[in-house]
Amino acid sequence: MAIGGNSNSNVTRSAAPAVLGGRAAFSEPVYITRPLIPEEAEFQARLRAIFASHWLTNDGPMVRALEAALQTQLGVAHCKVLCNGTTALQVALRALDLEGEVITTPFTFPATVHAIEWNGLTPVFCDVDPETYNLDVAHAAALAGAATCALVPVHVFGNPCDGAGIAALAARRGLKVVYDAAHVYGVEQDGEAVCQWGDLSVLSFHATKLFHTCEGGAIIAAEPGLVERIALLRNFGIVSHAEVRGVGLNGKLSELHAAVGLGVLAAVDGEIRARAQLVGRYRELLEDVPGLRMQKWSPATKRNHAYFTLEVDEREFGMSRDVLHDALRAENIFVRRYFHPLCSENESYRNLASARPQNLPNATRLARRILCLPLHGGIGLADVERIAERVTLLQSRAPEVRRAIETSA
Numbered sequence: 333m334a335i336g337g338n339s340n341s342n343v344t345r346s347a348a349p350a351v352l353g354g355r356a357a358f359s360e361p362v363y364i365t366r367p368l369i370p371e372e373a374e375f376q377a378r379l380r381a382i383f384a385s386h387w388l389t390n391d392g393p394m395v396r397a398l399e400a401a402l403q404t405q406l407g408v409a410h411c412k413v414l415c416n417g418t419t420a421l422q423v424a425l426r427a428l429d430l431e432g433e434v435i436t437t438p439f440t441f442p443a444t445v446h447a448i449e450w451n452g453l454t455p456v457f458c459d460v461d462p463e464t465y466n467l468d469v470a471h472a473a474a475l476a477g478a479a480t481c482a483l484v485p486v487h488v489f490g491n492p493c494d495g496a497g498i499a500a501l502a503a504r505r506g507l508k509v510v511y512d513a514a515h516v517y518g519v520e521q522d523g524e525a526v527c528q529w530g531d532l533s534v535l536s537f538h539a540t541k542l543f544h545t546c547e548g549g550a551i552i553a554a555e556p557g558l559v560e561r562i563a564l565l566r567n568f569g570i571v572s573h574a575e576v577r578g579v580g581l582n583g584k585l586s587e588l589h590a591a592v593g594l595g596v597l598a599a600v601d602g603e604i605r606a607r608a609q610l611v612g613r614y615r616e617l618l619e620d621v622p623g624l625r626m627q628k629w630s631p632a633t634k635r636n637h638a639y640f641t642l643e644v645d646e647r648e649f650g651m652s653r654d655v656l657h658d659a660l661r662a663e664n665i666f667v668r669r670y671f672h673p674l675c676s677e678n679e680s681y682r683n684l685a686s687a688r689p690q691n692l693p694n695a696t697r698l699a700r701r702i703l704c705l706p707l708h709g710g711i712g713l714a715d716v717e718r719i720a721e722r723v724t725l726l727q728s729r730a731p732e733v734r735r736a737i738e739t740s741a
C-alpha cells in the first residue's frame with residue numbers, strides 16, 4: 333500500500349495512545365514536510381557546468397534558465413527570481429513606490445507583515461474568511477481609508493483568495509495589490525495561474541515550500557516597466573557602470589541555488605500527484621470525525637497540495653487543537669500550528685489599533701484551531717492511515733488524553 337519510505341510502524345489496532353502509556357505510532361519522527369531533492373547525476377552535471385564557467389552569481393545562465401523554465405511551467409509572462417521570498421516581498425513593495433497604510437492578513441507567516449514594515453509602511457490587519465482562511469474582502473473595504481495605498485493578501489495554504497473581489501476593491505479605491513503567493517506554486521483557478529494576479533505576486537522558494545531552490549523566491553509581474561524596476565532593485569539599482577537608480581539591495585539568487593531549482597522543477601509534478609493521493613486518503617478518513625473541519629476550496633481550483641490542515645473544534649472534538657498537537661507529537665507525528673501566534677500578536681505590531689483581537693475574530697479563532705498534518709512524497713498511504721487512525725483513537729479517549737496532557741504540562 334505504501335508509496336513511500338516510512339514503514340517504521342509499531343501500531344496495532346486499538347493500542348493505547350502514547351500519552352496513555354502505549355507505544356508511539358511511529359518509531360522515527362514523521363515530519364510535516366520533506367524538501368524535494370534534485371536527481372543526482374543531473375545536478376552534478378549542472379554543478380560541473382557552473383564550476384567550469386566560474387560564473388557563480390550575477391544574472392548567470394542558471395538563473396536565466398530557471399526564470400525561463402518557471403515562465404513556461406507557470407504560464408506567466410515575466411518571472412524574476414530572488415534570494416528568498418521575504419526579500420522578494422520587500423522588493424515588490426518598493427517597486428510600487430508606496431506610502432501609507434497596507435491592508436493585510438494576520439493569519440500568515442511573519443515575513444508578510446515584516447516586509448510591509450521594512451518599507452516604512454504601516455500594516456493594517458484585516459480579518460479572514462472563516463472557511464477559506466483568506467482576506468475577508470468586505471472587512472478590507474471597511475478598513476480602507478484615505479491613507480490606504482495597497483493590499484497584501486495571502487493565498488493561505490495555497491487556497492486562492494477572492495481575486496475578483498480584491499481586484500474590484502483595488503480599482504474602486506485606487507489601491508495596488510501585491511499578493512503573497514508563497515504557497516501557491518502551480519495553483520490554477522479556472523485554468524489560469526493564480527501567481528499572476530494583482531500588480532505583483534511573490535513566491536517563496538524556501539526548502540519547506542513545495543517547489544524550492546533551498547533559499548529563494550520570485551516576483552511575477554505583468555507590466556514590463558515593473559519587471560525592469562524589479563531587476564534593478566534586486567541588484568543595488570545598478571543600471572550600468574556609470575549609473576545607479578533607486579535604493580536597491582542585494583536580492584540576487586546564486587547559480588548554485590538556481591541549479592537546485594532546475595533539478596527540483598523536474599520532480600515537482602510527481603510530488604504534487606503523490607500528495608494528491610495522500611490528501612484524498614486523509615479526507616476520506618477524517619472528514620466525518622466530529623469536531624474536525626477542513627478548509628473550503630472552490631471546485632474551480634487546481635490545487636498543489638502544499639499543506640493539509642484541520643480545524644479542531646474543541647467542544648465537538650473533545651480536546652483542544654493544542655492537546656491534540658501534544659498527543660500527536662508523543663506519537664512521533666510532527667504536526668504544526670500554522671499560523672500561531674497571529675502576526676497581530678507579535679510585540680512589534682500588537683499595539684496597532686487594527687491588531688485588537690476583537691477586530692479579528694475569525695483569525696483569532698483559526699490561530700487557536702488549525703493544525704497542519706504531515707504531507708510529502710516521503711510518506712505513503714499506510715502512514716496517512718496510521719496518522720488518521722491515531723487522530724480518531726485519541727478522540728475516542730479524549731477525556732483521558734486531556735487529563736494526561738494537562739497533568740504533564
Ligand SMILES: *Cc1c(COP(=O)(O)O)cnc(C)c1O
Pocket residue numbers: 416417418419440441443444486512514515536537538548549
Ligand atoms: C515562507 C513564507 C514567506 C517567506 O519566504 P522566505 O522564502 O522563507 O523568505 C512569506 N510568506 C509566506 C506566507 C510564507 O509561507
